[in-house]
Amino acid sequence: MRKKIVAGNWKMNNDLSQTQTLLNDLKKQVLPENVAIIVAPSFTNLYAAFESLRDHKIEVAAQNMHQSDAGAFTGEVSAAMLKSVGVKTVIVGHSERRSYYNEDNSVLSEKVNTALDNGMHIIFCFGEELDQRKAGNHYEVVKEQLEEGLFHISEENFKNIVLAYEPVWAIGTGETATPDQAQQMHHFIRETVAENYSEAIANQVSIVYGGSVKPNNVTEIFSQPDVDGGLIGGASLSAESFMAIVNAFQ
Numbered sequence: 001m002r003k004k005i006v007a008g009n010w011k012m013n014n015d016l017s018q019t020q021t022l023l024n025d026l027k028k029q030v031l032p033e034n035v036a037i038i039v040a041p042s043f044t045n046l047y048a049a050f051e052s053l054r055d056h057k058i059e060v061a062a063q064n065m066h067q068s069d070a071g072a073f074t075g076e077v078s079a080a081m082l083k084s085v086g087v088k089t090v091i092v093g094h095s096e097r098r099s100y101y102n103e104d105n106s107v108l109s110e111k112v113n114t115a116l117d118n119g120m121h122i123i124f125c126f127g128e129e130l131d132q133r134k135a136g137n138h139y140e141v142v143k144e145q146l147e148e149g150l151f152h153i154s155e156e157n158f159k160n161i162v163l164a165y166e167p168v169w170a171i172g173t174g175e176t177a178t179p180d181q182a183q184q185m186h187h188f189i190r191e192t193v194a195e196n197y198s199e200a201i202a203n204q205v206s207i208v209y210g211g212s213v214k215p216n217n218v219t220e221i222f223s224q225p226d227v228d229g230g231l232i233g234g235a236s237l238s239a240e241s242f243m244a245i246v247n248a249f250q
């Protein structure tokens with residue numbers, strides 16, 4: 001049975017007091033046992049989130065990290081820094097990092113290595129842009145992102161990876177992939193993992209979907225056999241909508 005995961009990417013939202021309010025709202029909820037729940041606040045709020053969630057089921061992730069261990073990289077944050085504030089999971093390859101900060105597959109593969117070398121878990125994001133889907137290249141693009149950014153890692157390390165398929169045209173746009181489109185791509189991703197690693201690893205890796213998942217569309221998406229959860233942006237900013245998504249697995 002694969003792990004079900006719902007992760008909230010808060011992006012550049014919520015100052016310290018808003019972060020604490022949202023965490024307190026989440027902590028008041030009855031949480032399902034069968035779903036791993038992760039929140040990714042901004043860097044400045046990670047320690048407060050870790051402290052607030054100490055011994056709590058909800059885990060904390062960072063939205064990004066630098067590929068180097070330390071050095072003259074003004075404005076950047078290292079894996080060691082994240083670990084020192086209790087963070088064990090990092091999102092790598094979000095489409096906003098790829099497009100606004102020019103993070104290509106090669107840089108992302110370095111980030112993957114650094115995170116793994118530091119014993120961290122990774123939510124590895126990838127997905128095609130609208131013109132690539134329209135041109136029918138979406139499978140090719142996704143395969144390339146996986147092969148160049150991730151598939152150099154060992155079988156052993158694959159257990160530290162969650163795959164997050166996020167079609168760029170569906171992120172923050174209100175437009176979501178249809179449940180069929182999500183299922184077809186997730187199935188393809190699982191086959192690609194099997195080809196590059198093994199059936200066993202493909203069957204064990206959680207593949208979550210991201211792109212305008214909301215309480216009103218989540219049930220159909222999460223009911224697809226190869227969809228193991230979601231990476232949630234906008235709808236993770238309120239405890240009510242985030243919990244409605246988490247509880248869609250019940």
Ligand code: PEP
Pocket residue numbers: 009166170171172173174210211212213231232233234235
């Ligand atoms: C995201 O940023 O990963 C995301 C899926 O955002 P949204 O849910 O707002 O589309």
